[in-house]
Amino acid sequence: MGAAMARMVLCKKLGRQLPGLDAPPFQGELGQRIYDEISAEAFQLWQQHAKTLIGSYRLNLAEPGARGFLTEQMEGFFFGENARMPDWFGTESPAAGGKGAAPAKGAAPAKGTAPRK
Numbered sequence: 001m002g003a004a005m006a007r008m009v010l011c012k013k014l015g016r017q018l019p020g021l022d023a024p025p026f027q028g029e030l031g032q033r034i035y036d037e038i039s040a041e042a043f044q045l046w047q048q049h050a051k052t053l054i055g056s057y058r059l060n061l062a063e064p065g066a067r068g069f070l071t072e073q074m075e076g077f078f079f080g081e082n083a084r085m086p087d088w089f090g091t092e093s094p095a096a097g098g099k100g101a102a103p104a105k106g107a108a109p110a111k112g113t114a115p116r117k
Contacts, residue, residue, distance in 0.1 A: 011039035013078055014085050018042075030075060038078055041090070046077055 006019035018039035024031040025043065034043065053059065053073055059066040077083060 009037060009039055011042050012037045013042035013045070013083060014039055014090065015087065030071065034078060042078070046074060049077060050074070 007022075008017050009020035010016070011018045011020075018041055021035050021038070021040050021043055024035035050070060050073075053070065054061070057066075057069070059070065061067055061070070
């Protein structure tokens with residue numbers, strides 16, 4: 001009666017080991033890369049973001065240009081230069097300030113990237 005264990009991935013978007021998708025979200029190299037390197041949780045975040053993009057830009061996904069734009073946005077969302085979510089995102093530990101809490105005001109960035117005064 002044991003349930004199958006979720007496939008784990010080191011999620012590039014969220015920066016931690018999480019359950020992955022059950023299958024590539026679509027065919028092709030990008031779909032396989034998402035399957036290999038992105039968690040199911042991060043893919044859910046993309047789906048919410050994609051809905052915003054579709055509504056904001058009034059995209060007609062029947063048009064190849066709209067699909068191409070959305071694909072470019074997806075690639076940037078997952079693998080772009082600033083794609084990684086902050087270390088505190090989605091943490092639930094009390095040491096991190098509680099469920100989903102942002103760092104306290106004046107707290108140093110997790111990676112020490114703030115310029116020194």
